[in-house]
Amino acid sequence: MSRASDKAYSQIRELIISGDLAPGEALGEEALAEMCGVSRTPIREALRRLEADMLIRKTESQRSYVSDWSLDDVHDVFELRAMLEGYAARRAAELMDDAVLKALKMHNSGLEEAVSSDPPDIEEFLARNREFHALILRTAASPRLEILLQTLIEQPVIWRTAHHYELSELVRSHQEHDELIAAFERGDGPWAEAIMTGHIRRAFHAYSDAHREMMAAEADQNKKRA
Amino acid sequence: MSRASDKAYSQIRELIISGDLAPGEALGEEALAEMCGVSRTPIREALRRLEADMLIRKTESQRSYVSDWSLDDVHDVFELRAMLEGYAARRAAELMDDAVLKALKMHNSGLEEAVSSDPPDIEEFLARNREFHALILRTAASPRLEILLQTLIEQPVIWRTAHHYELSELVRSHQEHDELIAAFERGDGPWAEAIMTGHIRRAFHAYSDAHREMMAAEADQNKKRA
DNA sequence: GCGTTCCTTATTGTATACAAAATCGACCCG
DNA sequence: CGGGTCGATTTTGTATACAATAAGGAACGC
Secondary structure, three states: OOOHHHHHHHHHHHHHHHHOOOOEEEEEHHHHHHHOOOOOHHHHHHHHHHHHHEEEOOOOOOOEEEEEOOHHHHHHHHHHHHHHHHHHHHHHHHHHHHHHHHHHHHHHHHHHHHHHOOOOOOHHHHHHHHHHHHHHHHHHHOOOHHHHHHHOOOOOHHHHHHOOOHHHHEEEHHHHHHHHHHHHOOOOOHHHHHHHHHHHHHHHHHHHHHHHHHHHHHHHHHHHOO | OHHHHHHHHHHHHHHHHHHOOOOEEEHHHHHHHHHHHOHHHHHHHHHHHHOOOOOEEOOOOOOOOOOOHHHHHHHHHHHHHHHHHHHHHHHHHHHHHHHHHHHHHHHHHHHHHHHHHOOOHHHHHHHHHHHHHHHHHHHEEEEEEEHHHHHHHOOHHHHHHHHHOOHHHHHHHHHHHHHHHHHHHOOOOOHHHHHHHHHHHHHHHHHHHHHHHHHHHHHHHHHHHH
């Protein structure tokens, strides 16, 4: 993180994920350079990486914009995640050991706490959730699978929408994690895969519902304003 | 392809895929710059892209080397390919149209010709095979799937080894393609997926056998030399 | 002889200047 | 008005110089 290009990368990345840089927004190299306090050279390197992450896109004339996502795009991503994370869970179940299992239980406890508190601590929930899934992925011991999933998981639209999930969805997530842990304890790969696939697919519908709600609320506000 | 960084990218990429740059070999930016007749700036950009393609790796101190692959790595890649290309085939079967079907048949005819000629035209076989699979992938209509598979498919170790496949393997490949086409004609997604998964998994064993042969032959030569 | 330290050298990281290309707007013509 | 062309301005691409950092090797002590 000491190199300027790394700093620029994480800085711009945060701005995109937090939504401070809105989808579709233009990203001029000069402006970013000034913002990050570095020259254009490391900015260009950061932009390349962000493009590989699919967080930005480039027009045919090489100008950079924050990626905008259609519902179809999101669906596409969830389909792939469901398959790949399911596969990861199956492999992880076969390679699971006690230390990892213990860590998973810990993350899921933290996740439950975050959900149970009033009001629910969504950020904490998301952090624990991320850790939980990352740990499973690492346990699957496939470096390429890890790389492939990275780009699918780190999607701002999805994280932002999570703040509008129903509480019941969050509780259900925690329960499914418990069931995953049970599958891991028994080393039952196919079971773990089935739970995980369902878990991700359900997450898509939770996203889809929350998204629809948000759109409706937005349209409502626009009507009032008019 | 007009930009210097693009030229550098494809030039270096070709050298890696052809094997002129051996696995493990160091890639100095200065040296590459001179070789390509451009400055280091576009070279650095090309190296980033090649790293994303997993054709090169970088040490912790940021030096670049041509990727070297263990058999485990190759196995890992084939497992993922089998799953993802299987999925692509299923989707493609559901979205197939006559034009694509015709093109697939054409490629497979070309592939058969390449196999039937004496001696078999391996380069032609590989080219047609690539086209065949690429067309299926495109028909699956999932931009992200396409991106993910790209990095798994374009692996020099695998292409190079293909030259040592048994003739019977090539014939079998052509037959499996025919079966895939039959599944596509009937729009039978699960059938297409099953064939494709098997097709890729068989390809791994063909690779593995050819690789073992090559290793044995090499060891033999070393013994003679000593 | 082995390991360590320090210095030299090679290599990568960053900044800046300039070249090439694209966008935008004014202006002109139909 | 609408459309198109040209040019000014912005933006990206490349080259080069310099700074920072890591590798390699010599000299030294143990």
